[in-house]
Amino acid sequence: MFDNALIYRAHSHFPGADQLAQLCQKQLFRACAATEAKRVGWSTVCGDQMVHPVNSQFLVLRFSRQERLLPAAAVKEEVEERAAAREKASGSPLRRAEKQILKEEVYEELLPRALKRTGHFLVAIDTQRGWILVDAASRKKAEEALDLLRLTTGSLKVTPLATRDRATDLMTRWLANPAERAEGWELGEACQLESPSGDEGVIKATEVDLESDEIQQHLEGGRICSALAVARTDQLALVLQDDLALKKVKFDDALIEGADPSDDDASAFDTEAHLHIPALAAVIEELIGLLGGEVSPVIEEEASTEEQEAA
Structure with a gap:
């Protein structure tokens, strides 16, 4: 299920499951064509x-991405070799525009022969809370x-x-004082410490x-914790990041106990989804409460505008 969870607030409504499924049909994943560097x-x-x-709360989709692995260094080396050969034959250096054209020629020639790499991860839309949970290892992949x-639904504003x-x-x-830790939470075995100024290494x-x-x-010396392994009893363990990203999510075995085992992949996925995704969302909601509650940039901007008009 989810190995990571990057959490986003949606500021627009989502279509129902059937309508969203129809819209997704227009953006089906297919493998890269010979001249394509990437497909999603x-x-x-x-x-x-x-x-x-x-x-009746979560809508789960699978995002797929395929890219051709053509290192820029390999393209550069081939361009330099061909440029040197042409300059030797002509007796004069290539102009910048000629080198750019050569680079494009090399790229187009090598791209169809490049190896392909395909990846998949889940996206869960919490229609009641207005959240989008993305099982991506980086913000860049989540943004894709x-x-x-956004392309599928026609419009989507998220933060x-x-x-x-x-x-x-x-x-x-939590790291400095056991008495500060919330009930039902315990520390794992990993953390990341940084100096407040960020100039003393990690x-x-x-x-x-x-x-x-x-x-x-280290804490007494002034360092702060920017990542911490924690566990919610009988629910899951994770590494909390300073940007609220949840990494290395591992669900507790207790969540799956009592569930009917199935050899059917679809049934097994459905069982895990019904157990894991609501549990993940509940833990996220609890974390948000421990962090003083959620703040909405949109609401704050609107309030600020109203205050300015009143003034």
Whole structure:
């Protein structure tokens, strides 16, 4: 299910599952053509479903991306070799425009022979909370999925989810003082420590006792926690990042206990989706509460405008 969760606030409504599935059909994933460097699209997510509904609240899609692996360094080297050969034959250096044309020729020639790499990840739309959860390892990849969702629906305004309190403040307090930790939460075995100014390097600790004297000394020296492994009892473990990204999500085995085992891939996916996605959303909601609640950039801008008009 979700290995990561990048959380976005949607500022527009979504169509229902059936309508969204029809819209996704217009943006189906297909492999790159010989002259294409990249293709993105939607793939079936469960059986032959383009959109898989969960608990009448979540709409789950599968984003697919394929790219041709043609390193810029390889193109540059080939261009330089051909440019040198032409300059030797003509006895004069190539002009900048000629080198650009040569570069385009090399790229077009090598691209069809480049190896292809395909990746997939899930996107879950929480229609009640207005969230979009993207199982991407980076914001850049998540933005590709959001761009495709925007193209699919016709319009979509989203912003990264923001909270009133900074995640670094909460993580630093939890790391420094056990009494500060919320009930039902415990520390894992990894953290990342930075100086407030950012000019003293980053300390990454893995598979360590986070209550050790060494970690505490770094905190006493003024470092703050920018990533922290935590676990919500009987729900899941994750690494919380300073931008509210959830990485290395691992669901607790207790979530799947009692579920009917199935050899059918679609049924197994449906079972996991109904157990894991609501649990993930509930943990996110709890984290937001611990961080002082969500703040909306749109609402704040509107309030600011009203205040200015009143003034």
